Amino acid sequence: MNLNTPVQNTWCPGCSNFLILSSAKKVVADLVKEGWARQRDFVTVTGIGCHAKLYDYINTGGFYGLHGRAIPVANGILLGNPKLKVMVFAGDGDAYAEGVSHWLHAARMNPNYALFVHNNQIFALTTGQVTPTSEKGFPGKSTPRGNPLRPMNPVAMALEAGASFVAREYAFDARNLAATMKQAVKHKGFAFVDIIQPCITFHDTRDYVSGRTYRIKPMKLEQALKKAREWDYSRSPKARIPVGIFYRERRPTLEEAFGAKDWHAVHPKRRLNASLWSKLRV
Numbered sequence: 001m002n003l004n005t006p007v008q009n010t011w012c013p014g015c016s017n018f019l020i021l022s023s024a025k026k027v028v029a030d031l032v033k034e035g036w037a038r039q040r041d042f043v044t045v046t047g048i049g050c051h052a053k054l055y056d057y058i059n060t061g062g063f064y065g066l067h068g069r070a071i072p073v074a075n076g077i078l079l080g081n082p083k084l085k086v087m088v089f090a091g092d093g094d095a096y097a098e099g100v101s102h103w104l105h106a107a108r109m110n111p112n113y114a115l116f117v118h119n120n121q122i123f124a125l126t127t128g129q130v131t132p133t134s135e136k137g138f139p140g141k142s143t144p145r146g147n148p149l150r151p152m153n154p155v156a157m158a159l160e161a162g163a164s165f166v167a168r169e170y171a172f173d174a175r176n177l178a179a180t181m182k183q184a185v186k187h188k189g190f191a192f193v194d195i196i197q198p199c200i201t202f203h204d205t206r207d208y209v210s211g212r213t214y215r216i217k218p219m220k221l222e223q224a225l226k227k228a229r230e231w232d233y234s235r236s237p238k239a240r241i242p243v244g245i246f247y248r249e250r251r252p253t254l255e256e257a258f259g260a261k262d263w264h265a266v267h268p269k270r271r272l273n274a275s276l277w278s279k280l281r282v
């Protein structure tokens with residue numbers, strides 16, 4: 001199996017995106033080897049940002065989406081073929097700013113795919129503006145006197161919005177990252193993984209994050225919410241950062257909630273008769 005592509009990689013040398021890419025490849029390779037899916041069943045969907053180049057570097061089917069719109073693209077792919085194994089990659093500016101409504105409604109609706117957010121707490125591709133998870137005081141390009149706003153907490157928000165699988169990982173802990181990504185891909189329903197992904201060029205958080213992380217196991221929702229609030233994405237000197245799977249549950253996916261018959265009925269190929277469909281294709 002060849003998961004590499006001939007595209008030249010343009011990430012900064014040493015960028016933690018490399019670790020997310022290698023973890024994604026490992027997940028696909030493992031699951032193909034285990035017979036869980038075929039390589040051609042995997043679909044990589046991205047938004048726009050440094051993270052999105054991952055689309056170019058992994059040999060699966062895919063769709064390079066618009067900024068903040070990876071999730072509606074994934075919904076469409078799932079609608080067209082619910083058997084595909086969709087992996088959605090987004091950035092923090094991508095998913096938590098422009099795409100915030102898509103992300104929260106995905107958590108509520110529980111479509112059957114995994115969302116991996118490369119959270120570097122900055123707009124990295126555009127060289128350093130604040131995002132919704134940038135810490136207060138961060139002197140980004142758009143806030144040279146320091147970010148006046150406090151960050152949002154995406155893990156707590158995903159739990160509140162109803163995501164059926166919620167995790168946080170640290171990109172530089174590649175072994176655990178790959179293990180959690182694999183569980184997220186195999187999860188039946190919407191799996192959300194916030195990946196702390198230091199941008200070593202414009203927002204290097206390694207000194208702060210390394211040494212503060214500790215591993216957790218899945219827990220009940222109320223406990224998970226409490227655990228999620230232990231770190232508020234600030235640079236508090238006392239903070240510790242829980243990583244791992246906070247919560248998971250099996251509940252009806254979007255497809256199951258609508259009923260498989262109705263789900264397929266909304267597909268235009270099935271709704272329209274063959275001759276009308278052929279006219280619409282011109």
Ligand code: SF4
Nearest residue numbers: 012015050124199200
């Ligand atoms: Fe990675 Fe930051 Fe470079 Fe983008 S700008 S490739 S996130 S180190």
